Amino acid sequence: MPRILPFKQVDVFTGELFKGNPVAVTNCMDIDESEVTTEQLQAIASWTNLSETTFLFKPTDAGCDYKLRIFTPGSELPFAGHPTVGSCKAFLEFTGVKKEKIIQQCGLGHIELTVTDDQKISFKAGPNSIEEISDSVIKSYESTMNINSIERPKLLRVGPNWAVLLVKDSEEVLRIEPDLVAMTALNRENVHTGVIVGGLKTGCTAGDAYEIRAFAPNEGVxxxxxxxxxxxxxxxxxxxxxxxxxxxxxxxxxxxxxGRNGNLYCKIDILPDGKVDYYVGGYAIAILNGTITL
Amino acid sequence: MPRILPFKQVDVFTGELFKGNPVAVTNCMDIDESEVTTEQLQAIASWTNLSETTFLFKPTDAGCDYKLRIFTPGSELPFAGHPTVGSCKAFLEFTGVKKEKIIQQCGLGHIELTVTDDQKISFKAGPNSIEEISDSVIKSYESTMNINSIERPKLLRVGPNWAVLLVKDSEEVLRIEPDLVAMTALNRENVHTGVIVGGLKTGCTAGDAYEIRAFAPNEGVxxxxxxxxxxxxxxxxxxxxxxxxxxxxxxxxxxxxxGRNGNLYCKIDILPDGKVDYYVGGYAIAILNGTITL
Incomplete structure (x- = not known):
């Protein structure tokens, strides 16, 4: 007997329809998690064909608002950024809950989310680490994009492993036509998820606005x-x-x-004890609203 | 002011949930086609990330049931097979129309659809042509899949241009691990959309059941x-x-x-005058049902 559950497909990091990154969210909060199998959830994520598909369940840990399971078309992830923001938006709309602090239970643990009065949703990032990249690999990456870094690039392990490069300005970022074949080979050899390139927004002198691009050809993106x-x-x-x-x-x-226009509102939060927290957030819009039959 | 329209995402060529090929269908039959722009429809198709996204409009030609516009994430198509079957299913559910013959108006002209009592939907194929492939290209294709054809492969122009190969049986079809890099290069050099390989179903002697696979790495699939x-x-x-x-x-x-289980019910129809018609069909299930905001 097929089961019909509430469903939303949410556009994330945008206030403008179809200009963000979509995530498909099924509301499973009214069923028990044991009523669905991982294989079933994986089949749905393969079928939606989105980079991520999520499922909201009743939390099992005290103090959490919901439990989130996140799937790519091929596997389950402990955490992911835009699916977290989009799923929180869907949770708020599905349940009618209105509050500033939301705690998401997921594979990575408990994720703190903040909802502002104007409905921007931010998450506090989990652990990350930073590593050197060798001169020769840096040179190879620069050559795949025909750019010159203005600071030494680094490898950032934030769940995915991104090689991060900074160039002169946003115009240089937007000009890049990467050699995707060469980049795929480099990503694969170095076990990097992909490449992030950023540059200061042209005309901006305050140093607080950047244009970035994300290439992950070895992941099929x-x-x-x-x-x-x-x-x-x-x-x-x-x-x-x-x-x-x-x-x-x-x-x-x-x-x-x-053809998108993603806007991310971020904070580097320096705590009194010198510890640093990172927040990433933005607006989200539920574009598809209805049910899913499973 | 955003507009909210009826929406379905339909699984095509399957009677089993999530085992077919999805198409996203927006019902625009209650608005005028001039109220949306091609850019808007294209942006939606890019966002759904499905191989095809369609829009049902009121027909402008006499005798047609609806007008269909079909988009891939990158462009508009005059016709496509699984989106036609899935959009017809959505049309029947959106409107409550019950009849055996449906005429779809689309870029290719008028497409005849047949709906059986058990809700199988078939379309009659439009014009197609058949061409030779050179010995060296055949050999290269066989080598990318490590197979031997049992009949001379041909190029089929049916909208997309498919190189079609037949092997001994379905077990050989299912064993193929194509060299996608080499196949991409061959597709590109020869301006072929991709490769179809089929084989008689093992254990089937009647000659009427085949397993096929479709590779189109140069199209990103x-x-x-x-x-x-x-x-x-x-x-x-x-x-x-x-x-x-x-x-x-x-x-x-x-x-x-x-991970899918597509079932296609097809007919080669030999007419009294020797003309041949081709019918392709199957079941379809609307899995997502609701609205889209645009």
Missing amino acids: SEDPVCGSGTLAFLRYLQEINQFKESKTFHITQGARV | SEDPVCGSGTLAFLRYLQEINQFKESKTFHITQGARV
Whole structure:
């Protein structure tokens, strides 16, 4: 007997329809998680063909608002950025809950989300680490994009492993026509998820607005239109090269070369004890609203 | 002011949930076509990320039931197989119309659809043509899949241009692990959309059941799970090599290697005047039902 559940497909990191990154969200909060199998959830994620498909369940940990399971077309993930923001938006709309702090239970643990009065949703990033990239690999990456880095590129491990490069300005970022075949080979050899390139927005002198692009051809994604984890990697990289001593907010735009207009509102939060937290957020719009039969 | 329209995402060529090929269908029959722009429809098709996204409009030609516009994430198509079957299913559910013959107006002209009592939907194929492939290209294709053809492969122009190969049986079809890099290069050099390989179902002696697979790596689709135009190409190829003098039905299965279970019910219809018509059809299920905001 097929089961019919509430469904939304949410556009994430945009206030403008069809200009963000979509995530498919099924509301399973009124059934028990044991009533569906992982194989069933995986089959749905393969069928939607989106980079991520998620399922909201009743939380099993105290203090959490919901439990989220996140699938790509091929596998289950412990965490992902844009699906977290989009699924939180769907949770708020499905349940009518109105509050500023939401706790998401997921494979990575408990994720803190903040909902502003104007409905921007941000998540606080989990652990990450930073590593060197060899001179020869840096040179190879620069050559696949015909660019020159203005700071030494680094490898950011934020879940996915992004090679992060900074160039002169956003115009140089937007000009890039990567050699995807060569980049695929480099990603594969070095076990990198892909490449993030950013540059200061032209005309912006305050140093707080950047254009970035995310390439992950070895994952089957030539260019990810609006990438949460890539944005986090870039933010962490900015802290590495600037060593900010005071908290700072950033506006990051993404997707212009692939017909999108992603807007990410980010914060590097310097705590009194010197610890640094990273926040990534934006608006989200539920574009498809209805049911899914499974 | 955003507009909210009825929406369905339909699984095509399957009677089993999530085992077919999805198409996203928006019902625009209650608005005027001039109220939406091609750019808007294209943006929606890019966002759904499905191989095809369609829009039902009021027909402008007499005798037609609806007008269909079909988009891939990158462009508009005059016709496509599985979107036609899925959009007809959506039309029947949106409108409550019940009849055996449906005429679809689209870029290719008027497409005749048949709806059986048990809700199988078939379309009659439009014009197609058949061409030779050179010995060296045949050899190269066989080498990318490590197979031997049992009949001379041909190029089938059915909208897309498919190189069609026949091997010993379905087990050989299912064993194929194509060299996608080499196949991409061959597709590109020869301006072929991709490759269809079929084989008689093992254990089947009647000669009327085949397993086929569709590879189109140069179009960004390593393996198309359930391909309507590829099935038509294969059907036309069967007629070419067998020169049937009497009408014949075929059951074609597809998608086993990518977790799907596509079932296509096809007919080669030999008319009294010797003319041959081709019919491709199957079941379809609306899995997502609701609205889209645009």
